[in-house]
Amino acid sequence: xxxxxxxxxxxxxxxxxxxxxxxxxxxxxxxxxxxxxxxxxxxxxxxxxxxxxxxxxxxxxxxxxxxxxxxxxxxxxxxxxxxxxxxxxxxxxxxxxxxxxxxxxxxxxxxxxxxxxxxxxxxxxxxxxxxxxxxxxxxxxxxxxxxxxxxxxxxxxxxxxxxxxxxxxxxxxxxxxxxxxxxxxxxxxxxxxxxxxxxxxxxxxxxxxxxxxxxxxxxxxxxxxxxxxxxxxxxxxxxxxxxxxxxxxxxxxxxxxxxxxxxxxxxxxxxxxxxxxxxxxxxxxxxxxxxxxxxxxxxxxxxxxxxxxxxxxxxxxxxxxxxxxxxxxxxxxxxx
Amino acid sequence: xxxxxxxxxxxxxxxxxxxxxxxxxxxxxxxxxxxxxxxxxxxxxxxxxxxxxxxxxxxxxxxxxxxxxxxxxxxxxxxxxxxxxxxxxxxxxxxxxxxxxxxxxxxxxxxxxxxxxxxxxxxxxxxxxxxxxxxxxxxxxxxxxxxxxxxxxxxxxxxxxxxxxxxxxxxxxxxxxxxxxxxxxxxxxxxxxxxxxxxxxxxxxxxxxxxxxxxxxxxxxxxxxxxxxxxxxxxxxxxxxxxxxxxxxxxxxxxxxxxxxxxxxxxxxxxxxxxxxxxxxxxxxxxxxxxxxxxxxxxxxxxxxxxxxxxxxxxxxxxxxxxxxxxxxxxxxxxxxxxxxxxxxxxxxxxxxxxxxxxxxxxxxxxxxxxxxxxxxxxxxxxxxxxxxxxxxxxxxxxxxxxxxxxxxxxxxxxxxxxxxxxxxxxxxxxxxxxxxxxxxxxxxxxxxxxxxxxxxxxxxxxxxxxxxxxxxxxxxxxxxxxxxxxxxxxxxxxxxxxxxxx
Ligand SMILES: Nc1ncnc2c1ncn2[C@@H]1O[C@H](COP(=O)(O)OP(=O)(O)OP(=O)(O)O)[C@@H](O)[C@H]1O
Ligand SMILES: [Mg+2]
Numbered sequence: 001x002x003x004x005x006x007x008x009x010x011x012x013x014x015x016x017x018x019x020x021x022x023x024x025x026x027x028x029x030x031x032x033x034x035x036x037x038x039x040x041x042x043x044x045x046x047x048x049x050x051x052x053x054x055x056x057x058x059x060x061x062x063x064x065x066x067x068x069x070x071x072x073x074x075x076x077x078x079x080x081x082x083x084x085x086x087x088x089x090x091x092x093x094x095x096x097x098x099x100x101x102x103x104x105x106x107x108x109x110x111x112x113x114x115x116x117x118x119x120x121x122x123x124x125x126x127x128x129x130x131x132x133x134x135x136x137x138x139x140x141x142x143x144x145x146x147x148x149x150x151x152x153x154x155x156x157x158x159x160x161x162x163x164x165x166x167x168x169x170x171x172x173x174x175x176x177x178x179x180x181x182x183x184x185x186x187x188x189x190x191x192x193x194x195x196x197x198x199x200x201x202x203x204x205x206x207x208x209x210x211x212x213x214x215x216x217x218x219x220x221x222x223x224x225x226x227x228x229x230x231x232x233x234x235x236x237x238x239x240x241x242x243x244x245x246x247x248x249x250x251x252x253x254x255x256x257x258x259x260x261x262x263x264x265x266x267x268x269x270x271x272x273x274x275x276x277x278x279x280x281x282x283x284x285x286x287x288x289x290x291x292x293x294x295x296x297x298x299x300x301x302x303x304x305x306x307x308x309x310x311x312x313x314x315x316x317x318x319x320x321x322x323x324x325x326x327x328x329x330x331x332x333x334x335x336x
Numbered sequence: 337x338x339x340x341x342x343x344x345x346x347x348x349x350x351x352x353x354x355x356x357x358x359x360x361x362x363x364x365x366x367x368x369x370x371x372x373x374x375x376x377x378x379x380x381x382x383x384x385x386x387x388x389x390x391x392x393x394x395x396x397x398x399x400x401x402x403x404x405x406x407x408x409x410x411x412x413x414x415x416x417x418x419x420x421x422x423x424x425x426x427x428x429x430x431x432x433x434x435x436x437x438x439x440x441x442x443x444x445x446x447x448x449x450x451x452x453x454x455x456x457x458x459x460x461x462x463x464x465x466x467x468x469x470x471x472x473x474x475x476x477x478x479x480x481x482x483x484x485x486x487x488x489x490x491x492x493x494x495x496x497x498x499x500x501x502x503x504x505x506x507x508x509x510x511x512x513x514x515x516x517x518x519x520x521x522x523x524x525x526x527x528x529x530x531x532x533x534x535x536x537x538x539x540x541x542x543x544x545x546x547x548x549x550x551x552x553x554x555x556x557x558x559x560x561x562x563x564x565x566x567x568x569x570x571x572x573x574x575x576x577x578x579x580x581x582x583x584x585x586x587x588x589x590x591x592x593x594x595x596x597x598x599x600x601x602x603x604x605x606x607x608x609x610x611x612x613x614x615x616x617x618x619x620x621x622x623x624x625x626x627x628x629x630x631x632x633x634x635x636x637x638x639x640x641x642x643x644x645x646x647x648x649x650x651x652x653x654x655x656x657x658x659x660x661x662x663x664x665x666x667x668x669x670x671x672x673x674x675x676x677x678x679x680x681x682x683x684x685x686x687x688x689x690x691x692x693x694x695x696x697x698x699x700x701x702x703x704x705x706x707x708x709x710x711x712x713x714x715x716x717x718x719x720x721x722x723x724x725x726x727x728x729x730x731x732x733x734x735x736x737x738x739x740x741x742x743x744x745x746x747x748x749x750x751x752x753x754x755x756x757x758x759x760x761x762x763x764x765x766x767x768x769x770x771x772x773x774x775x776x777x778x779x780x781x782x783x784x785x786x787x788x789x790x791x792x793x794x795x796x797x798x799x800x801x802x803x804x805x806x807x808x809x810x811x812x813x814x815x816x817x818x819x820x821x822x823x824x825x826x827x828x829x830x831x832x833x834x835x836x837x838x839x
Contacts, residue, residue, distance in 0.1 A: 215695045219684045228695075
């Protein structure tokens, strides 16, 4: 360009880096370092920690949380929030088991019905957030209760299992097929988790749709004026969030082969923790599937290791919460 | 030797990948209105942030009345009476509090001592006193969110002088202001000057410096270049010093052919400001929407782009009626729009330069199955950065680390890489230095030369004269006059945009 300032550009950027930036380093690698440290500590305390079957054990234990957290990650990517995922997982769990036990449906139908239910919840969330413009956190807090209530009402607040006693006094006749039981067992459960993590990571990072979602999350008004179909992508985000929650619920159903009341709700907080810890992994600074997986690994290793070190279960949440707080401290205590 | 009221010496500060200030120095006396000038990214804002205690990691010395002082926090700076009004006024105000609470914020924070209860009576009383002193006509009980940009700025100035204020830094205060608002600001500046407040004044509108400033310091590349009395320099001298070379002509000339009508707007109306606006743009033509701040130019642009609610009237593109309901829809029809408020509407501050540049037109950067083509993205972003002379260490630098003017250039660049039929620019040169303005003009004219239709909305009437072929003067949401820009002067445009009519 003609007016390019001659010396003005040549002389400037001096590599004025003042050596090694400790906090930036922590920000990027803090979570991973924590994981490595935990592994070292636990394996010193108990050598069986690093054995193959314990590793598989850990991966299996985090798979459901990871799947649900991946859904949350997607809603976070458009700067939204979905608190209803735990309830959706419960609902999917109840629906899928009831399809077998009460209605003697085949696996495919049972799964499809559960996914459709989740889809409806996702659409409802999306409609109320995008069209009616209720703030996401409040709205999904409300639908969290509604969906939880629907699941409870549907199961009449009872545990659904094979041979359960029906209200009319007879025994339920339906069986849960063995093929369905495979889903929740190693290796399939771990494979499903990895496939989901990888697919969503690719979707968010390498496709234009993922990029649009991050743009919306970064500045919604700028995204709108850039001609991005903001509403469409927000709807997509909430629908995907509900769908992954439902997949988590289905896997859970297969793992335990029953539908206990509110079985999914305990996953909500772990999923939130995993996704937020994941923000900082490798310095991403935004919700991302790989980071969420790492976050879940951190939580999983912690839970597993603490059990092995015979920390009483009632004290475990203290440690878990403390580690979560320090992971967040690493994320947010970076220099401006 | 006389001691200056304020001296900054050998200030150096580094950020990842850039040395923003390189032994910069600055000095001024009390009661001096001192212009601080430099190209985008020269380090003006950074130098002023150092002075106001926003950074701790700089080296160099600051002297006040000849005594060395240590300024490492905003509180230190305030204790020495250094107050700053930042480039982005919205970031410093709390919208859902009243004017009074915002003005007295510092007192609410630091002077409460053991008091636990807020005395609103007193707050509003004191705030009103300050407002009165400055002759600003907003009520202390009004909510800040209901103010205009100019009023918000005044509130910030009122806040600044409500506490001890010996030096007041105004970082590009006039960029969003109309002429009359600027005049009012200048009146306040003069009043403060009479009270011996030293005022540091940053602006890219070089002409206005002569109206208000006594002395001028020019910076380039983080370094001090010169300090002179404003009386001894001309605009050309300043430009030469800030760019490091002469600039011949602000407005590039380009031969282009004007063809058929491409974009025809008739009786455009929105629910609030825009009223029966009609105009036509031909291919290869740049038309201006000229009007003062608040005339309704932005509203017209937004209505055209599907970004406003309930728009009536007809919009024809290449003879076919289009009804852009959403910006997404408008883009797909072939429209592009560079909005005015870049921070709010144009850019993603937490994303890097390349993501920002491609965000409006990702389709160009995808392969099969919507997968992104990262290498193409990088190439195009690097090209744009080069063409617009965006000063950034890398294209992976986050936008929040660029200077204000460079952010603006990215917001424009984002639309220049898209392929549209009609380009709408709303005040694109706000906060951009003279050298870069020329780059932007060149790119806009090149669009026209390629046969695109360009709509250029601006309150800078000299720019309307300089780059448009025809202009429609907007007053109060209406087109009051259509002119061939070759045949009119800036004064004519001003006359019509202030409501003047032909006899
Ligand atoms: N927080 C930061 N991190 C990294 N780089 C920064 C940061 N702040 C400023 N810089 C860099 O320092 C340089 C000077 O920026 P500064 O904002 O002071 O420019 P300016 O003179 O105010 O420009 P403008 O006229 O565009 O406002 C720029 O190259 C900018 O990218
Ligand atoms: Mg600046």
